[in-house]
Amino acid sequence: MSLESVLDYLERSGGFASSHYDDSYLDRRVSARMRRRDTDSYREYLDVLRGDDDEQAALLDALSINVTRFFRNPEVWERLRGVLRDLTTDQRRVRIWSAPCADGREPYSIAMLALDDSNIETSRLSITASDIDPGVLETARRGVYESTRTTDIEEELTAIDNYGAYVDCDGSRIEVRRRVRDMVSFDRHDLIRDDPRREFDLVVSRNFLIYIDGAYKRPVVETLMGSLRPGGYFMIGKTETIPRSYREQFEPIDKRLRIYQHVSLD
Numbered sequence: 001m002s003l004e005s006v007l008d009y010l011e012r013s014g015g016f017a018s019s020h021y022d023d024s025y026l027d028r029r030v031s032a033r034m035r036r037r038d039t040d041s042y043r044e045y046l047d048v049l050r051g052d053d054d055e056q057a058a059l060l061d062a063l064s065i066n067v068t069r070f071f072r073n074p075e076v077w078e079r080l081r082g083v084l085r086d087l088t089t090d091q092r093r094v095r096i097w098s099a100p101c102a103d104g105r106e107p108y109s110i111a112m113l114a115l116d117d118s119n120i121e122t123s124r125l126s127i128t129a130s131d132i133d134p135g136v137l138e139t140a141r142r143g144v145y146e147s148t149r150t151t152d153i154e155e156e157l158t159a160i161d162n163y164g165a166y167v168d169c170d171g172s173r174i175e176v177r178r179r180v181r182d183m184v185s186f187d188r189h190d191l192i193r194d195d196p197r198r199e200f201d202l203v204v205s206r207n208f209l210i211y212i213d214g215a216y217k218r219p220v221v222e223t224l225m226g227s228l229r230p231g232g233y234f235m236i237g238k239t240e241t242i243p244r245s246y247r248e249q250f251e252p253i254d255k256r257l258r259i260y261q262h263v264s265l266d
Contacts, residue, residue, distance in 0.1 A: 022212065022213050033058065033062055057135070069156045076235070080113065080235065088124050094124050095199060097128050097204070099130040101129035104140025114183075115180065191224070195223070199227075238257065
């Protein structure tokens with residue numbers, strides 16, 4: 001019995017499209033769960049999965065792309081500040097989509113960045129955040145985070161000077177204030193299987209494509225692109241690239257920081 005047997009079972013029972021993900025990434029995550037459950041073979045671990053719904057949920061959570069932080073790569077956010085200023089100069093509603101949003105720190109960073117800048121008209125902003133994992137979406141909606149030995153949540157927030165206006169700090173516990181939470185709505189969406197959204201002015205999808213198998217990046221990019229209005233902005237992770245066949249449809253706003261604008265080919 002092999003890794004594929006575990007993944008096939010998970011796809012049938014949990015709907016996880018494992019074939020779209022990089023094999024080495026999947027192997028690392030499954031092996032980590034096997035060690036946690038003290039199982040020595042895929043057959044033994046598959047028996048655990050079949051008899052334990054909690055373990056299946058834990059594996060699905062482990063396979064989801066949920067690594068994030070507030071204001072990851074601060075220089076990117078300073079450049080995004082200018083994009084948000086430009087978008088809110090028009091007298092219309094500006095729609096933003098963060099996908100996948102993991103535990104919510106990325107969309108909350110967008111909201112805090114906007115609130116912290118008097119040149120960004122926050123009353124015109126609408127932020128939608130999506131993820132495939134219901135568990136991390138619940139964490140995101142609560143907006144409560146704990147610092148650990150390896151993660152200092154408060155330090156992440158120092159990218160903006162007055163972060164105390166947007167979060168309540170109590171020792172190692174950080175709670176996002178309601179004025180920030182109210183700017184973001186969360187829902188479930190599968191970037192691999194679900195249809196594109198419509199008419200977003202900005203789509204932020206950082207550090208997701210690097211986990212996707214090369215053969216399946218095209219449908220993911222199509223979903224993200226199809227969700228942009230003409231002239232909308234697209235931001236990906238600093239180590240990611242837009243597939244070559246789509247590059248002519250994007251004009252770099254800042255190529256180094258991976259911020260692009262969708263252009264019409266008509």
